[in-house]
Amino acid sequence: MSNRSFDYREDRDYRASQVAGFISRHSGLVAVLLIVVVFGGAIYVQGFARVPSGYRGVLLTWGKVEDRILSEGLNFMIPFMQSVELMNVQLQKAESTEDTATRDLQQVTTTVAVNFRLNPNMVNRIYSDLRQDYVSRVIKPNIEESLKAATALYTAEELISKRTIVKATLDDILAERLMIFDIEVVSVSLTDFQFSPSFKAAIEAKVTAEQSALEAKNKLEQIRYEAQQQIIQAEALKNATIAIAEGDAQAAIIEADATAAAIEVITAQMTAEYAQYLWLTQWDGKLPAVVGEGTGLIIDINSLVDESP
Numbered sequence: 001m002s003n004r005s006f007d008y009r010e011d012r013d014y015r016a017s018q019v020a021g022f023i024s025r026h027s028g029l030v031a032v033l034l035i036v037v038v039f040g041g042a043i044y045v046q047g048f049a050r051v052p053s054g055y056r057g058v059l060l061t062w063g064k065v066e067d068r069i070l071s072e073g074l075n076f077m078i079p080f081m082q083s084v085e086l087m088n089v090q091l092q093k094a095e096s097t098e099d100t101a102t103r104d105l106q107q108v109t110t111t112v113a114v115n116f117r118l119n120p121n122m123v124n125r126i127y128s129d130l131r132q133d134y135v136s137r138v139i140k141p142n143i144e145e146s147l148k149a150a151t152a153l154y155t156a157e158e159l160i161s162k163r164t165i166v167k168a169t170l171d172d173i174l175a176e177r178l179m180i181f182d183i184e185v186v187s188v189s190l191t192d193f194q195f196s197p198s199f200k201a202a203i204e205a206k207v208t209a210e211q212s213a214l215e216a217k218n219k220l221e222q223i224r225y226e227a228q229q230q231i232i233q234a235e236a237l238k239n240a241t242i243a244i245a246e247g248d249a250q251a252a253i254i255e256a257d258a259t260a261a262a263i264e265v266i267t268a269q270m271t272a273e274y275a276q277y278l279w280l281t282q283w284d285g286k287l288p289a290v291v292g293e294g295t296g297l298i299i300d301i302n303s304l305v306d307e308s309p
Contacts, residue, residue, distance in 0.1 A: 047079045054090040056120050058127040059083075065128045069121065085132075087123040091115055091186060094135050096143045106156035109194040112143055114174065115186040122182035130181070138181050146174040159193055166190065 049070060051057040057070025060083045070077075070084060077084065097111045116139065118126055130137050150170040151159065159166055167190050175185040 047076060049075045049077050049084040051075060051084070051086065054088065055086045056089050056123045058085040058087055058124050060085060065124050067124065069124055085127055087118060087127060087132075089118050089120045089123065091117050092135075094139045094143065096140050096147075098144050098147050100148045100151040102151055102154060102156045102159060104155040107196050108151060108156060108159065109192075110147055110151065110190060111192040112147055112170070113189040113191055114139065114143055115188075116178065117184050117186060119182040119184060126182055134181065134183065139178065139183065142174060142177040146170055146177060149173050156195060163190065 049057055051070050051072050053072050055072065057075060059066040059068050059070055059077060061078070061081055066082075075084075093113060093115055095111065095113045097109065099107065099109050102108055118134070126134060147170060150166060150173055153169060154162060154166055167188060170190070171185065171188040174188060178185055
């Protein structure tokens with residue numbers, strides 16, 4: 001067993017000495033091979049560029065911007081000669097707070113948030129003109145100028161009452177300005193309006209006055225409505241009274257006409273005997289104590305006495 005171990009160690013030492021001797025005899029060749037391996041690895045690493053999702057690669061040759069734009073994924077490039085700058089083409093946000101003046105010369109502080117994105121097909125031009133400083137060099141200055149231009153078109157009160165229209169105006173102005181730099185405006189948000197204390201006080205006073213006027217108007221309308229109701233009731237009562245009076249008058253006319261007609265019939269058929277009959281039906285059986293002129297007694301008493309024996 002010990003002999004075998006000795007033979008193994010002896011063989012290993014022999015191979016090591018052979019390798020060492022080969023290296024010493026061919027040290028120049030080994031150095032060249034090592035350089036080739038290292039250089040090949042470097043070429044492999046430098047020959048490819050990985051572009052993450054949501055980005056585009058701007059290809060530079062000795063610092064010069066090329067027309068070719070690298071898309072997402074692994075892209076080949078010439079090692080050592082070319083390099084890649086990554087440009088974010090995702091939705092980005094820029095925010096700015098500016099002091100501007102309205103059409104009626106009121107000072108207002110406005111905070112604006114802008115969502116934008118770079119044109120993926122023009123990132124080489126954007127990088128050539130602006131490098132990675134497009135927010136500070138282009139976007140924020142144009143937000144300020146666009147905001148001044150938009151607020152100057154409206155009064156301070158309109159900035160509040162026509163907020164949607166003001167936002168659309170600002171959106172159009174800013175989009176037109178940034179389009180020149182191949183930057184797309186996706187949306188604009190007016191997050192806040194801050195006016196001077198004097199203007200706030202004036203607005204509050206106006207709102208209070210309008211509320212008081214509205215309250216008075218509503219009270220007047222209520223009074224007017226109640227008066228109208230009373231007029232309607234009085235008109236209805238008047239019409240009812242007139243209708244009742246007309247009905248009573250018509251009834252009286254009908255009754256009078258009937259009485260007149262009856263009298264006319266009675267008068268036409270009146271005889272001495274019938275007149276005596278009518279008088280007797282109303283006589284209480286008492287003879288007047290005095291008979292003379294003015295008593296109105298026209299009946300012959302003798303005629304009422306039975307003359308037969």
